[in-house]
Amino acid sequence: xxxxxxxxxxxxxxxxxxxxxxxxxxxxxxxxxxxxxxxxxxxxxxxxxxxxxxxxxxxxxxxxxxxxxxxxxxxxxxxxxxxxxxxxxxxxxxxxxxxxxxxxxxxxxxxxxxxxxxxxxxxxxxxxxxxxxxxxxxxxxxxxxxxxxxxxxxxxxxxxxxxxxxxxxxxxxxxxxxxxxxxxxxxxxxxxxxxxxxxxxxxxxxxxxx
Amino acid sequence: xxxxxxxxxxxxxxxxxxxxxxxxxxxxxxxxxxxxxxxxxxxxxxxxxxxxxxxxxxxxxxxxxxxxxxxxxxxxxxxxxxxxxxxxxxxxxxxxxxxxxxxxxxxxxxxxxxxxxxxxxxxxxxxxxxxxxxxxxxxxxxxxxxxxxxxxxxxxxxxxxxxxxxxxxxxxxxxxxxxxxxxxxxxxxxxxxxxxxxxxxxxxxxxxxx
DNA sequence: CGTGGGGTTGACTCAAGTCAATTTGGGTGG
DNA sequence: CCACCCAAATTGACTTGAGTCAACCCCACG
Numbered sequence: 001x002x003x004x005x006x007x008x009x010x011x012x013x014x015x016x017x018x019x020x021x022x023x024x025x026x027x028x029x030x031x032x033x034x035x036x037x038x039x040x041x042x043x044x045x046x047x048x049x050x051x052x053x054x055x056x057x058x059x060x061x062x063x064x065x066x067x068x069x070x071x072x073x074x075x076x077x078x079x080x081x082x083x084x085x086x087x088x089x090x091x092x093x094x095x096x097x098x099x100x101x102x103x104x105x106x107x108x109x110x111x112x113x114x115x116x117x118x119x120x121x122x123x124x125x126x127x128x129x130x131x132x133x134x135x136x137x138x139x140x141x142x143x144x145x146x147x148x149x150x151x152x153x154x155x156x157x158x159x160x161x162x163x164x165x166x167x168x169x170x171x172x173x174x175x176x177x178x179x180x181x182x183x184x185x186x187x188x189x190x191x192x193x194x195x196x197x198x199x200x201x202x203x204x205x206x207x208x209x210x
Numbered sequence: 211x212x213x214x215x216x217x218x219x220x221x222x223x224x225x226x227x228x229x230x231x232x233x234x235x236x237x238x239x240x241x242x243x244x245x246x247x248x249x250x251x252x253x254x255x256x257x258x259x260x261x262x263x264x265x266x267x268x269x270x271x272x273x274x275x276x277x278x279x280x281x282x283x284x285x286x287x288x289x290x291x292x293x294x295x296x297x298x299x300x301x302x303x304x305x306x307x308x309x310x311x312x313x314x315x316x317x318x319x320x321x322x323x324x325x326x327x328x329x330x331x332x333x334x335x336x337x338x339x340x341x342x343x344x345x346x347x348x349x350x351x352x353x354x355x356x357x358x359x360x361x362x363x364x365x366x367x368x369x370x371x372x373x374x375x376x377x378x379x380x381x382x383x384x385x386x387x388x389x390x391x392x393x394x395x396x397x398x399x400x401x402x403x404x405x406x407x408x409x410x411x412x413x414x415x416x417x418x419x420x
Numbered sequence: 421c422g423t424g425g426g427g428t429t430g431a432c433t434c435a436a437g438t439c440a441a442t443t444t445g446g447g448t449g450g
Numbered sequence: 451c452c453a454c455c456c457a458a459a460t461t462g463a464c465t466t467g468a469g470t471c472a473a474c475c476c477c478a479c480g
Contacts, residue, residue: 031316035405037324041316053316056309061316098308099266105315106241106251106263106271112322113366114247117468148427156323161468163428179427195245327436358459371436373460389445389459421480428475436466443460450453 001072009050009064009072016054018074022046025070026145028154029062040154042104043067043146045131052094052101067145112156115196120155121165122194125175129184140187144180169193211282213237219260219274219282226264228284232256235280236355238364239272250364252314253277253356255341262304262311277355322366325406330365331375332404335385339394350397354390379403 001020003009009020009027027044041062044050050072054060058077111123133139144151148159155162169175174190176183184190211230213219219230219237237254251272254260260282264270268287321333343349354361358369358376365372379385384400386393394400 031320033320033324035324037320039320039323041319053309053312056306056313061313095305095308096266098305098312099263102263102308102311102315103266103271105312105319109251109315109318109322109366110241110243110247110249112319113249113363114243114245147425153323156319158469159427160429160470164468167428357457368437369459370438370461374436377460423478423480425478426476428473430473431471433468433470434466435469438465439463441460441462444458446455446457448453448455450451 001074003066003070003072005066005068005070007066009066010060011063012060014060016051016058016060016077018076019049019051019054020064020072020074021049023071023073026067027064027070027072028067028146028150029064030153031062038153039156040146040150043150043154046135049097052098055098067150115194117155117157117161117165118168118193119196120157121151121162121169122174122190124151124155125182125184126187126190126194129187140184142182144182211284213276213280213282215276215278215280217276219276220270221273222270224270226261226268226270226287228286229259229261229264230274230282230284231259233281233283236277237274237280237282238277238356238360239274240363241272248363249366250356250360253360253364256345259307262308265308277360325404327365327367327371327375328378328403329406330367331361331372331379332384332400334361334365335392335394336397336401336404339397350394352392354392 003025012030012032022044024046027050029041029044029050030038031041032038044064050064051060053062055077111120115123128142128144129139132142146154148162151157152159152162157165166175166177169190170177172189172193174184174186174193176185213235222240222242232254234256237260239251239254239260240248241251242248254274260274261270263272265287321330325333338352338354339349342352356364358372361367362369362372367375376385376387379400380387382399382403384394384396384403386395
């Protein structure tokens with residue numbers, strides 16, 4: 001099933017008919033509240049599954065858009081997931097996927113609260129890099145399929161701030177940016193920035209949990 | 211199974227043996243990264259289930275602490291969840307719970323990025339209120355079991371900021387605070403603050419998603 | 421060859437963080 | 451029962467990182 005760049009796979013509030021695994025291309029999911037505020041909740045690469053958050057309400061809670069011409073493999077919710085008893089393996093792995101998504105969201109929450117703009121961008125790049133490696137691509141050179149605005153939305157920052165953080169990492173000779181092509185020059189330094197080590201060492205601890 | 215105030219139900223990295231439903235009392239779950247930064251990811255009231263994020267790794271990813279003397283009902287992970295085939299109802303509802311947790315986390319992410327300090331506190335109070343109502347307590351009067359610091363950590367703010375936001379809501383005659391006792395005087399105004407309506411109307415939109 | 425969206429940069433502002441001083445209040449031991 | 455102690459909460463003064471607004475560049479595309 002092919003999806004053209006910029007087209008929606010589904011919209012928020014659509015009834016859940018399919019979950020999708022990405023075969024080729026990239027997607028973003030956008031959450032929007034009743035005030036018109038919008039936020040990118042995640043980016044999806046080949047082999048990722050989209051739509052898991054719809055399961056409890058049986059309606060999609062976010063909208064999914066293709067960031068480039070893409071291909072997805074639809075999985076019928078009723079046929080594969082809902083029918084009781086059958087396909088225990090699928091259900092088991094579904095539980096795994098859901099739980100993993102929760103962990104991802106928790107990491108995002110922690111990141112949003114504990115890292116400054118540079119740290120967030122570094123974190124984003126490192127995590128992208130590791131996802132590329134898992135799929136057999138280079139860890140150090142890749143092309144972003146999302147705009148600065150999308151990255152900003154995902155990281156809870158404005159696009160201007162993303163530009164400035166890119167600049168900041170560039171002047172430290174940690175990464176090279178040309179448009180949407182990225183080359184990570186010094187992965188260790190990048191991870192150091194991600195850890196927010198230079199300054200603010202013991203910030204954001206809430207102290208001992210009792 | 212009784213847990214004393216301040217004691218841990220489990221720690222991050224503990225192997226997953228039980229999920230717990232809260233019978234009485236309140237809990238918080240704390241996530242901490244390798245830098246010692248810590249964050250409260252959620253508060254749990256009676257009938258909530260704790261530990262769901264551990265399912266994919268079979269190890270707890272966060273630590274859970276009792277905020278007051280509490281009682282939990284443990285559910286053996288291996289006996290009830292892991293065994294294939296049996297108890298389809300439990301598994302179905304488990305999927306529901308997981309998916310709902312994802313939605314909650316997404317709402318948190320959206321909130322963190324779109325609301326200022328007052329809005330976040332208002333949002334927190336409204337959501338607490340509705341949870342109390344669901345359990346048969348008053349919507350307008352309740353006692354917080356968590357400290358200002360915990361609230362701040364949960365909302366991505368410092369405890370001083372929480373104090374100031376409390377003050378700000380108090381001077382607007384929206385809530386009354388005495389220590390940890392809260393009385394919501396004007397729920398509508400509180401929800402208005404939560405929506406962040408006074409200022410910053412069209413902020414944080416990322417524009418049309420294509 | 422103009423037009424528009426994405427990207428970059430600068431100047432300025434302000435909400436929340438930081439640090440520090442002080443008050444409050446619950447719990448404990450004499 | 452009271453005095454004391456310590457953690458929690460409050461308040462003020464100051465700092466700062468990221469948001470805001472605006473100008474401008476660049477290139478792809480009709």
